[in-house]
Amino acid sequence: QGNSRYSETRLLAAEFFITTFTNYKDVYKTSVNNYIAIKLDGTLTTKGVLQYSSLRSNSIDIASRDAVVKYLKDNTPIEETIESMTGDIRNFLIFKKSKDGAYYKGQSLGKTARWYYAKDGDVILKGNGNKVQESQGAMPLMEIPEELNIGNIDISRYIQRSYKLLHSLGVT
Numbered sequence: 001q002g003n004s005r006y007s008e009t010r011l012l013a014a015e016f017f018i019t020t021f022t023n024y025k026d027v028y029k030t031s032v033n034n035y036i037a038i039k040l041d042g043t044l045t046t047k048g049v050l051q052y053s054s055l056r057s058n059s060i061d062i063a064s065r066d067a068v069v070k071y072l073k074d075n076t077p078i079e080e081t082i083e084s085m086t087g088d089i090r091n092f093l094i095f096k097k098s099k100d101g102a103y104y105k106g107q108s109l110g111k112t113a114r115w116y117y118a119k120d121g122d123v124i125l126k127g128n129g130n131k132v133q134e135s136q137g138a139m140p141l142m143e144i145p146e147e148l149n150i151g152n153i154d155i156s157r158y159i160q161r162s163y164k165l166l167h168s169l170g171v172t
Helices: 002-016 062-074 078-084 157-170
Strands: 024-032 036-041 046-047 096-103 107-122 138-140
Touching: 024 062, 024 157, 062 078, 062 157, 078 157
Parallel strands: none
Antiparallel strands: 024 036, 036 046, 096 107, 107 138
16 A cells, blocks of 8 residues: 555656756766757757856857857867957957956946957956956957957957867867
8 A cells, every 4th residue: 555655646746747858969067057068959058157248247258159169069160260250349358347346557447347358458457456357468348339340359369268168168
């Protein structure tokens, strides 16, 4: 009789708890909160640093992210993807928050700094004088210009960022 009750409970539980399963081609992760999963149909699931940048998050630029994704999905060379995106500066923007505010050469940028890496860039400082993380070589771009093709993007920096991200995902 004990086994009968157990079977009835399992049947009831099966009716209420339906589980789903997704097949993945590949999953690359740095941690449980930072990963990219490529489904069999080629669609992606991303979390953490691999999500697109926004004013609400401190994540990676579109160019580096897309270069890594295309490399993992299609084996497209990192350099090819980065260089193909240079016509639109928005692909290279990085966002970082600073509670104390951010400053570039003494000019206030507000609490969220937006920049790209430039051949003639400099460092962005927090209000307390410390460096904003990863801002060495930055060129602030707080307003998007009408002309999106900017000639001083430090392409090599974005290529390095992409390879560093691949390495953190366990890809060599």
